[in-house]
Amino acid sequence: MNLQQLRYLNEISRRGLNISEAADALYTSQPGVSKQIKLLEEELGIEIFVRNGKRITAITEPGKAILEIAQRMLLDTENLKQVGAEFRSQDSGTLTVATTHTQARYALPPMVKLFIKRYPKVKLNLHQGSPTQLAQQVLSGEADIAIATESLSLYDELVTLPCYEWNHCVIVPPKHPLLAEKKLTLEKIAQYPIITYDFAFSGRGKINAAFEARRITPNIVLTAIDADVIKTYVELGLGIGIVAHMAFIPGRDRHIRMIEAGYLFQPSTTRVAIRKNEYLRGYTYHFIELFAPHLTREVVAKALHLQNR
Numbered sequence: 001m002n003l004q005q006l007r008y009l010n011e012i013s014r015r016g017l018n019i020s021e022a023a024d025a026l027y028t029s030q031p032g033v034s035k036q037i038k039l040l041e042e043e044l045g046i047e048i049f050v051r052n053g054k055r056i057t058a059i060t061e062p063g064k065a066i067l068e069i070a071q072r073m074l075l076d077t078e079n080l081k082q083v084g085a086e087f088r089s090q091d092s093g094t095l096t097v098a099t100t101h102t103q104a105r106y107a108l109p110p111m112v113k114l115f116i117k118r119y120p121k122v123k124l125n126l127h128q129g130s131p132t133q134l135a136q137q138v139l140s141g142e143a144d145i146a147i148a149t150e151s152l153s154l155y156d157e158l159v160t161l162p163c164y165e166w167n168h169c170v171i172v173p174p175k176h177p178l179l180a181e182k183k184l185t186l187e188k189i190a191q192y193p194i195i196t197y198d199f200a201f202s203g204r205g206k207i208n209a210a211f212e213a214r215r216i217t218p219n220i221v222l223t224a225i226d227a228d229v230i231k232t233y234v235e236l237g238l239g240i241g242i243v244a245h246m247a248f249i250p251g252r253d254r255h256i257r258m259i260e261a262g263y264l265f266q267p268s269t270t271r272v273a274i275r276k277n278e279y280l281r282g283y284t285y286h287f288i289e290l291f292a293p294h295l296t297r298e299v300v301a302k303a304l305h306l307q308n309r
Helices: 003-014 019-025 030-044 061-088 101-107 109-118 131-140 204-213 227-235 282-291 297-308
Strands: 049-052 055-059 092-099 121-128 145-148 158-166 168-172 194-197 220-224 240-244 257-260 268-275
Touching: 003 019, 003 030, 003 061, 019 030, 055 061, 092 131, 092 282, 101 109, 101 121, 101 145, 101 227, 109 121, 109 282, 131 145, 131 158, 131 268, 145 282, 158 297, 168 227, 194 204, 194 227, 220 227, 227 240, 282 297
Parallel strands: 092 121, 092 145, 194 220, 194 240
Antiparallel strands: 049 055, 145 268, 158 268, 168 240, 168 257
């Protein structure tokens, strides 16, 4: 048994049991991967996969247990490397942050600027995607941490910590009738075509919940995954927008107007997610603290320790 065999096993699982894709991802040949998996099965005395001819169709029950152990061993191996790197070169390395467009565009830039200035030798990668994609990237080790509003807390394999709360606002073209209203209501909003986020992004669930609680059916004519697209179509006069408050920048968004609406929708919470049993480099702790000052190294380390027990 060797680590390479465990890597092959893990990659086959990650690639939906497709040996060819696993081999490509690991820069090796399909016959080589198949041979090593057969050798591992022979050494352990069990079948890890259910096969139909040469095609893998499922993971056996003992195979699931072996896969879980293999993933822990691979993570521990990576953690050993991280420990060595931490003490060998504390201020250099790579940090990959998986996040949504809203966070990358509106919340993270000041922190990224400070981080790059403090750690010029650290290569910082920002991966954008849906909250579900972000969680999977952290679980697979493709990203070190994830920052998003939805879904992250649904994964038992992740430790999630709250960063900050934020509210939605309504954006409209100049001279829109809603600007003359003394107090905005959901009923008044529902009188107009609405452009807002796709369901998986930026607190869309809180928007739906607010209308459902009042038994109002909003006329949502267009959805998008980021606020820049929503603002563009509001500027064109295709409807009014409901976006994250942070997404409205007065100095830049001169062709639209913003109406406060935080009291109409429940606040949303942005969270940071870390894989359980993960060893974090010192600069990773610092990045988290720059983004959410209350999440100090001691707080994050304690949360990881408690969740990993």
